[in-house]
Amino acid sequence: xxxxxxxxxxxxxLLGEEPAVRIDLKDLRxxxxxxxxxxxxxEQFDRALGAATLPASSWDHTTFExxxxxxxxxxxxxxxxxxxxxxSPCLPYLLRVMSEPPREPSVVAxxxxxxxxxxxSADFRQQFERxxxxxVAVRTALCSEGGARRGGGTHRRLEILRGVEEVVNDLAGSFxxxxxxxxxxxxxxxxxxxxxxxxxxxxxxxxxRHLGTVDLRVQVGADGALRTFHIVAVRENxxxxxxxxxxxxxxxxxxxxxxxxxxxxxxxxxxxxxxVWSGMESVVGMFIQLLGDMEFYLAGLALxxxxxxxxxxxxLAELVRPGDVGEGAGMAIExxxxxxxxxxxxxxxxxxxxxxxxxxxxxxxxxNSGGKTRLLQSIGLAQLLGQVGLFVTAERARLPMLSxxxxxxxxxxxxxxxxxxxxxxxxxxxxxxxxxxxxxxVLIDELCSGTNPSEGEEIARLVISLLPExxxxxxxxxxxxxxxxxxxEDPPVPQLEFLQVExxxxxxxxxxxxxxxxxxxxxxRTAARLxxxxxxxxxxxxxxxxxxxxxxxxxxxxxxxxRPAANGAVRALRRR
Numbered sequence: 187x188x189x190x191x192x193x194x195x196x197x198x199x200l201l202g203e204e205p206a207v208r209i210d211l212k213d214l215r216x217x218x219x220x221x222x223x224x225x226x227x228x229e230q231f232d233r234a235l236g237a238a239t240l241p242a243s244s245w246d247h248t249t250f251e252x253x254x255x256x257x258x259x260x261x262x263x264x265x266x267x268x269x270x271x272x273x274s275p276c277l278p279y280l281l282r283v284m285s286e287p288p289r290e291p292s293v294v295a296x297x298x299x300x301x302x303x304x305x306x307s308a309d310f311r312q313q314f315e316r317x318x319x320x321x322v323a324v325r326t327a328l329c330s331e332g333g334a335r336r337g338g339g340t341h342r343r344l345e346i347l348r349g350v351e352e353v354v355n356d357l358a359g360s361f362x363x364x365x366x367x368x369x370x371x372x373x374x375x376x377x378x379x380x381x382x383x384x385x386x387x388x389x390x391x392x393x394x395r396h397l398g399t400v401d402l403r404v405q406v407g408a409d410g411a412l413r414t415f416h417i418v419a420v421r422e423n424x425x426x427x428x429x430x431x432x433x434x435x436x437x438x439x440x441x442x443x444x445x446x447x448x449x450x451x452x453x454x455x456x457x458x459x460x461x462v463w464s465g466m467e468s469v470v471g472m473f474i475q476l477l478g479d480m481e482f483y484l485a486g487l488a489l490x491x492x493x494x495x496x497x498x499x500x501x502l503a504e505l506v507r508p509g510d511v512g513e514g515a516g517m518a519i520e521x522x523x524x525x526x527x528x529x530x531x532x533x534x535x536x537x538x539x540x541x542x543x544x545x546x547x548x549x550x551x552x553x554n555s556g557g558k559t560r561l562l563q564s565i566g567l568a569q570l571l572g573q574v575g576l577f578v579t580a581e582r583a584r585l586p587m588l589s590x591x592x593x594x595x596x597x598x599x600x601x602x603x604x605x606x607x608x609x610x611x612x613x614x615x616x617x618x619x620x621x622x623x624x625x626x627x628v629l630i631d632e633l634c635s636g637t638n639p640s641e642g643e644e645i646a647r648l649v650i651s652l653l654p655e656x657x658x659x660x661x662x663x664x665x666x667x668x669x670x671x672x673x674x675e676d677p678p679v680p681q682l683e684f685l686q687v688e689x690x691x692x693x694x695x696x697x698x699x700x701x702x703x704x705x706x707x708x709x710x711r712t713a714a715r716l717x718x719x720x721x722x723x724x725x726x727x728x729x730x731x732x733x734x735x736x737x738x739x740x741x742x743x744x745x746x747x748x749r750p751a752a753n754g755a756v757r758a759l760r761r762r
Contacts (some may be wrong), residue, residue, distance in 0.1 A: 196373035198357075198472055201283065202241045203296045205370060207321035207473040209238040211468055218470055221328035222346060224464050228329050231428040234480045236278035239368060240286050243292050247285035249621055250593040253629075254566050256525065262529040263492060264485035273322065275481035283482050287573035289333025291505055291587055291750050298502045299366040301486055305577075310368060311487070313360035317371070320356055320483065322552040323478045324470065343459045344394060350466055352390055354378050355475065374472070383465030390462050440722070452738040482489055485575040492528045498536065499581040504570030507587050516541030517565075524564040525571075528579075535697040539565070543681045547660040550688025551670050551704040556695035558663040559595055562629040565661060566593050569627050586659060592618055615649055628653065628660040643669040649676040670703045670753045696726060 197205035217230040245254035251257075266273040273416055288294055306309050327346045357375025361368040435521050490500045499521060537557075541548060550558050564579070572578045572585045594614055608615045611634060622628065633649065634642035643666055650673065664670060674684055688698040688701065 192701050194376050198371050198374040198476045198479075198655055200300060200367050200370070200476070201293075201297065201482065202288075206239075207472070207475070208240065209471060211471040212475065213237075218328070221345060221568065221699060222460075224297065225331040226329055228325070231474055232276045232278060232324060234278045235474055236282065238279065238475060240282060241290070242286040243286035244289050244589045244623065245285065245287050246590060246621070247282075250566060250570070251281075251285050251757075253593040253595040254563060256454055256570075257281060259526060259567065260485065262285065262527065265482045265526050266481060266488055268319060268484075273318075273481075273484075275485065276478050279478040280481055280485060281546045283478075284570070287570065287591075288656065289576075291425055294505060294575045295572060296367055297587065300368060300504060300573065301483055301577070303364060303366040303368055304483060304487060307489060309322045310361060310364065312413075313356070314368070314480065316358065317353060317356050318477070318480045318531070320349065320353040321473050321480070324353060324473060325477065340459065341458060343456075343463070344391070347387060347459065348391060348461065350470060350473075351387055354384065354469070354696070371476070377467055382448060383462070383469075387462050387466060388460060389741070404467070426710045478619075478631055482576075487527070489525060489571075489579070490577050493577075493579060496533045498523060498528075498534065498579070498666060500577035501580055501582055503568075503578045503583040503605070505572060505584045505585055505587045512760050513584075514646060515548050516544045517586060518578045518584040519565075519568060519578075519582070521565050521578050522583075523570060524560050525579045526563065527560075537561070538590075539699070543683070545654055545657045546657065546681050546683050547679065548662070548683045549650075549670050549673060549703070550661060550685045550687075550699070551667060552699075553689075553695060553704070554649075554688035557697040557699075559631050561699065562593070562595060562631055562661055562663065566591060566627065566629050581655055586625075588625055588659065589628050589631070590623050592622050592626060593629045594618070595631040600632045612645070613626065616650075617646070619652075622656055624657050626656070626658045627659050628662075630660075630662045633662050633664050641671075642666055648729045649672070654679045654681045659680060667706070676701050701705065 195513065197207060199205035202208075214234045217226050217234060222224045233732045247256075257277070260275075260277065264280075264738065266275055270374075281502045291741065304314055324346065327342065327349055330342065354375050357371050358379050359372075361372045420760045434623070517539065518541075519539045522539055523534035523536040533559075539561075550561065552558055566751045568578045568580060568583060569585055569588065569591060572583060578585075618630070634646040645661075646664065646666060648667055650660075650662070670684065673682060683700060684703050687703040688696045690696055732749070
């Protein structure tokens with residue numbers, strides 16, 4: 187394999203402000219060699235790409251990935267489609283990029299500029315998608331096996347080299363005038379075209395396509411059918427550096443035979459193909475890194491497409507360091523909605539969200555099925571999408587630049603859990619304080635709901651009073667309304683804020699949120715909607731009784747058995 191690009195050479199890196207070779211080209215070499223010779227598996231490329239390095243991040247995906255259903259989001263709402271065709275991205279790599287927001291704001295800004303330029307220019311997006319489909323075609327060809335027919339392997343290798351040539355030409359001819367990181371792709375393509383190895387590749391393919399020119403003279407009948415044709419002249423492509431005359435080829439083969447070498451048909455061509463391929467291996471290795479980077483942006487564009495199809499906005503977030511925009515400036519999002527809902531048949535209902543402090547502790551109350559859990563999920567995904575540099579599902583978003591996220595929305599009972607419900611809740615709180623770093627986002631659903639209200643309120647008050655010391659944005663939902671009401675009247679910390687589910691005139695949730703504390707959880711309305719009332723349950727019991735009565739078998743009537751006739755002695759005794 188040729189040496190990887192140096193710092194002075196253009197590198198097609200679309201994820202870092204400073205371009206870098208992030209994939210292990212030496213480790214990838216064996217996969218490329220086998221792929222070109224015999225074919226390899228897609229898993230080998232996914233493994234190499236999944237192990238590529240990324241810009242430095244302080245986020246730990248284990249503290250939020252499961253509860254935000256990140257893999258479901260990638261597979262359902264970030265589906266890559268080009269020209270009606272669906273493409274499957276390298277899931278391990280895309281999930282890593284999505285779950286490891288870069289530490290430096292400049293890296294996020296670099297990605298946002300790339301995405302903005304792609305979304306703002308139909309030509310750039312078309313060029314981007316054409317290059318991506320070309321890269322997929324090269325990878326697919328490397329994963330295919332050689333043909334069984336004679337010459338099938340040579341034909342397959344030529345197709346791989348043609349695909350490489352086409353991608354290089356597309357890179358060199360695209361993104362003219364780009365001001366974002368897209369310009370790196372054009373610079374990379376031009377630098378590859380200027381190398382001796384590419385000239386050999388182009389010459390070999392030209393030799394294969396244009397071995398010579400044949401002039402024909404044909405005769406056509408009155409019916410338009412071809413009658414005869416004569417070869418007028420044959421001209422070989424002598425300008426190609428791979429051209430050799432027939433006499434030279436004859437004497438070369440004769441000289442090898444005299445020395446005891448036997449050259450099989452096509453063997454010389456195979457060696458030429460291998461020689462040209464070895465010179466392009468590092469370029470193809472960079473293709474694999476570029477393929478993964480492009481899938482990141484195509485996934486972001488797919489999210490925007492799904493949102494626009496439902497008449498919903500997306501935006502690039504304004505990221506600020508806590509305290510940079512005025513004293514106490516917090517989170518501000520207009521028309522926020524949950525991206526998970528884009529894949530469904532219904533249209534999400536947006537809501538506005540604003541906090542007054544960059545370390546606010548927000549208590550969210552309201553009835554069941556009012557959207558509280560979905561709100562927490564929407565906030566977490568907005569923060570994540572904003573900090574990785576993708577579109578946020580909102581019309582406008584100003585987000586603090588945070589160092590991590592802790593999300594706890596799902597509490598599942600397990601047969602092997604070491605504690606009861608209260609113990610598991612206490613372990614969740616302990617885990618929060620163990621893993622949470624300063625300046626993070628905390629999203630907790632139903633805090634202290636696993637014990638009696640008095641003990642739950644005491645523990646929840648303790649947690650809420652300590653969380654501000656970690657300088658984190660905190661959102662907590664609870665059905666402990668007396669706790670929320672007491673905290674609003676006598677807040678233990680000044681950063682405390684309150685949101686409640688907005689209700690319409692008929693006390694139905696609008697899926698919007700307003701300031702304040704809910705007065706009731708409307709459990710009776712939820713019970714009525716789901717048919718859990720006294721009348722409904724009584725009617726179910728009565729129906730079961732009627733069904734049991736009609737299906738019960740009839741009780742058989744008692745049959746009186748005839749008394750056996752007494753013998754003569756007994757009858758005589760009775761008469762006496």
